[in-house]
Amino acid sequence: MITITNKEEIEKALFVASAVSTDKTMDAMRFVLCEPDGETSRFVATDGHRAHWATMSEAHPAGAYEVIKKSKTELVLRRITDAGQFPDYRSCIPAKTELDISVDVLNQVWKTYTIFNRAHKFQDLALDYKYFCEAVSTAHTISTTADPHQPVVFTGNYTGAVVMPCRM
Structure with a gap:
């Protein structure tokens, strides 16, 4: 036990x-x-x-x-x-713990999350991220004052989840 x-x-x-x-x-x-x-x-x-x-x-x-x-x-x-x-x-489980992603892609993820959150009332999404330049985050957009393809680094904490491919 x-x-x-x-x-x-x-x-x-x-x-x-x-x-x-x-x-x-x-x-x-x-x-x-x-x-x-x-x-x-x-x-x-x-x-x-x-x-x-x-x-x-x-x-x-x-x-x-x-x-x-x-x-x-x-x-x-x-x-x-x-x-x-x-x-x-x-x-x-990915061997690499860093994820490089463009701000445009991150913005699309954020928009999708907010749509699902309104419909399904999920708990708040918490992302630990940092830009190599200053970033601004709002409820629906994430933008930066620099190059939109500037890499974003995500770091995880104690929990993780992987969505596996669905079997058809």
Whole structure:
């Protein structure tokens, strides 16, 4: 059993658990995988179309876990022994942690997000970014005072998500 009481850690674990498959035929994707890494551990989950992962601040025992209790103050995960072989999620995670993107493309992403956010009431989008020049951000546009093809550098924090190609 893993019991998490830290609010930030609960949020990270629930983010990961939101990607657990609900398809009863995919036993290998119906759990959260925990991999210890020194004094921390990584939680990973996928449904075959997306993968979520987070680095937890303390080491937990390796294995497959299911969420059995969740509240604002406590999250409890129970180890399961009959889990299938979890897919190789590392092959989907980009090796490079920097992303070079033009401001025009970023502006289109921002516009798309705001349209979906109005329709579906997602939580606020948080992007950590920095320009190599001064940038201005508004609700619908992101522009810079320099070359529109000036690279933008994104840096991640403790959580990540990958949208995988859909199977047709």
